[in-house]
Amino acid sequence: MPRTTRRATLPALALLCLAPGLAQAQAPAQEQAIIVLDASGSMWGQINGKPKLEIARETLATVLKDTPDTMALGLIAYGHREKGNCDDIELVVPVRTGSAGDIADAAAKMKFLGMTPLSESVARAANELRFTEQKATVILITDGLETCKADPCALGKELEESGVDFTAHVVGFGLSAEEGKQVACLAENTGGRYIAANDADGLAAALTQTVVSAPAAPPAPEATLDAPDSAPMSSRILVSWTGPGHQYDEVQVFAPEERGGRGKVIDNQRVLSDKRAGQKQVELVAPAKPGDYLLRYYHGAQSKVIATRPISITEAEVGLQAPAEVSIASRFDVTWTGPGEQYDEVQVWDPRARAGSGKAVDNQRVQSDKGYDQRRVSLTAPAVPGDYELRYYNGHNSAVLATVPLKVLDAEVALQAPEQVDMASSFTVTWTGPGAQYDEVQVWDPRARAGSGKAVDNQRVQSDKGYDQRQVTMTAPASPGDYELRYWNGDNSKVLATVPLRVVAIDVALDAPASVPMASDFLVTWTGPGARYDEVQVWDPRARAGSGKAVDNQRVQSDKGYDQRQVTMTAPGKPGDYTLRYWNGDNASLLHEQPLKVTAVEVALDAPASAPAGQYVTITWTGPGARYDEVQVWDPAARAGRGKSLVGKRVQSDKAYDQRQVTLKLPDAPGDYELRYWNGDNSLLLHSQPFRVE
Incomplete structure (x- = not known):
């Protein structure tokens, strides 16, 4: 529903009646006002040695x-009349002429004794003046703030x-x-004025200044509905x-009996925001409660209602049909x-929730459901047996229009x-239950x-390929202990069934050399x-500022040696102490680790110091000789000094592998280049030496 932004204007002040010598000339006939x-x-507090109550x-x-x-x-x-009583409010002099x-x-x-219920006092004054039916003005004179848990700003709106x-108007x-x-x-x-008065002279001056400067209220324009x-x-x-x-004009549905009258x-x-503004029409929503109401044209420029029209709101058919x-x-x-x-929405309502104030435990907007044309919605029953209600809820009016019981x-x-089950293993669970869209089977760790x-x-349950057999495949935790299997109903965020599950330990071990040459391939038996995502890793505990990093890893199911429980790993290109894991x-869990020492190996290239351009040269190499290792001719000046490999040959690809030789063109x-031994598994340069192309 569009909200209205009020723009305060300054109508002629009711304080005209308070200005000596000017009231007679400017006050309109039969004007009504109440002083609060x-x-x-x-008010016993003093200003310049004189109690404020005496000044007032x-x-x-x-x-x-x-x-x-x-x-x-x-x-x-x-x-x-009383101390400490927020209800101490009295119409001392009724509204009348000559008062x-x-x-x-x-x-x-x-007497000046008690609390400061200024908001309720102004509200009572407005009701006394029948402010919803005719022009009304209230003048509040106060020396303090609200002390009775009310909001004067909200009351003004x-x-x-x-x-x-x-x-x-507030003094x-x-x-x-x-x-x-x-x-x-x-x-x-309310379009009124706040007047600050700090002493008797200031009060009089403020009132006089306000009266003299206040423009006369222009006549209200005409409107019809x-x-x-x-x-x-x-x-x-x-x-x-x-x-x-006007920009802030609006048409309203007004309930005159609400809020105590x-x-x-x-x-x-x-009126200008409605898509029918060109036809001078607006669309409103009728109240949810039958009765007599008013349609009003509100003129925002003067904060006035300038036209009204009665409208009767009648009963309408609202109903719900559903299984009992x-x-x-x-x-x-x-x-x-x-x-x-x-x-509007249909709700499943739990009247016992929130200490008896009730709660919608499921709801579906009638226009959002695909069954709108059939006037049908699909809902989910609560996960707890009992007596509930189905409700037709009108969202625009925040009102319940119909209810039926639901058991x-x-x-x-x-x-x-x-x-x-064995730790970290896969196992099958057969389930009986609602099988709803968000239902799931869980492995639950009660100690976490x-x-x-x-x-x-x-x-x-609906995502698993075993849905028709009412089965899901689960993975056991990696830590032995007592767990639970739970059937979880997602729509209601409720556990519907549990059974205990014991996870038992199994052997986890790695059989590998205690030390391996750097950048070499080696076999690990596990x-x-x-499981599908299990892997053997070579772990560098010094990497990432001591948090560690896997510098090589191989999934156990991906390696061709799975049946033999073996994987082939590549050692790091730098000597040092590592870990096999x-x-x-x-479960993102480490099940076993053991030390692995990587030892240095000689890496060298035996080649002439120079050779003619475009010729072939044979280079003898010493090094790991791994699958992706290669000998390169490197141009250090290429790529703006970042360098580039101009010629490279994998050592295992050359037919002279047994002689540890490669032939490069x-x-x-001509120029100054480098010969380099490059370890591909680790993307690491293991050796380089200068070379001159003549």
Whole structure:
């Protein structure tokens, strides 16, 4: 629903009645206003050695003596009878003409004792003036802030929105600048003025200045509204309008009986924001409660309602058809009759939730469900048996339009699996249960997260290829111990069944040389789970600032030696102390490690110091001789000094491998180059020497 942004304007102030010598000339006939006077204990505070209550009494007596006979004026006081009572609010002088003397006399006799319920006092004054039906003005004189848990800023917005032509003015009597800001919003939100008065002269000067400078309120423009005399509850209402069409003008649905008679705007639409603005029409949503309402044209430039039209909201057919009973966590269809608006939804309601205040445990927007044309939605039953409700909820009005009872019955949910499995192994679980979209079987570790538990493996029942057989394949944890298998209902975030699962230890070992030459290939025999993501790693514990890194790894199932439980690994290109590790990928867990020493080997190239350009040269090499090792002719000046291999030959590819020789064709361009021995497995330069192409 579009929200209205108010723009405060300055109508003629009701404080005209308070200015000596000017009230007679400027106050309109039969104008109505109420003075709300702070009579709390804080009024005993002094300004220039004189109690504020004395200043207030004398000021009222002075300014009220010139009030015209046509002015209907009343007085409400608060805090004048009891200490500590937020309900101490009284209409001391009813609104009537010729009441000025009575107001002055009442103020002179008044005690100043209690709290500061200024918000409720202003609200009562507005109701006393029937502000939803006619122009009304309230003048609040206060020396303190709200002390009765109310929000004067919010009250100002509410009164402005609900009133026909409501204005509140606030006189801050002896308030600091910061305190003034906290109460000024009551006036500003109604198009009124906040006046700071720090002494008797300042009060008089402020009132006089405000009266002299206040422009007369311009006449309100005319407007009309054309709409049906009645409409079904929560239905769309098309309203045609004529009027000023100002940027902040809007057509409202107004409930005059709401908020204790202060009324409430139920729906509103800016006249220029509606897609029908060119046709001078707006679309509104009828209230969800049948009764008599008003359509209003609100003129934002003057904060006034300038046209009204009555409309009767009638009952409409709203209903729900669904099974009387459903199984826990099951899907079921509900056929609905109702407005079918954008934010309407069918809900499964648990009346016992939230200490009896209730909660929607599932909901589906009627327009979002693919069954909208059939007036049908699909819902999920709660996972706990019991008595629930189905509700048709009208989102625009935040109202429940229809309810029917729903009984949720218990159903069989079970898991069948081995009582114990090997650690990190795969195993099959057969399940019985709802089988819903987000249901899953979990391996649960009750000791994780300081005893709050954690799912260490999970598989959605609909995602597993064994769905038709009601089976899922799970992976056991890598740590032996007692676990649980759980059937988890995702729609309700509820565990429906559990069975214990014991994970037992198995041997995990690696059989490999204690030391290997650098950059060489070597064979490792492994014992372990042999799972899909398990791998043997060569681990460098010094890498990454001591956090370590796998410098070679081989998945056990990917190696051609899987049946022999063997993998072929490549040693690092740098000598040093490393670690061989058996890594379980499913659980991201290290199952075994042992030391591995990588020893240095001689790496050298035997070649002439120079040779003619474009000729072939034979180079004898000493080194690891691994699969991706190669001898290269390297141009250090290429790539802006980054260098580039111009010619390279893999040592295992050359037919002279047994003689440890390769034959290379030299570049055609003469210059200074390098001969390099490159270890491909580790992407590491093991040796280089200068070479001149003549």
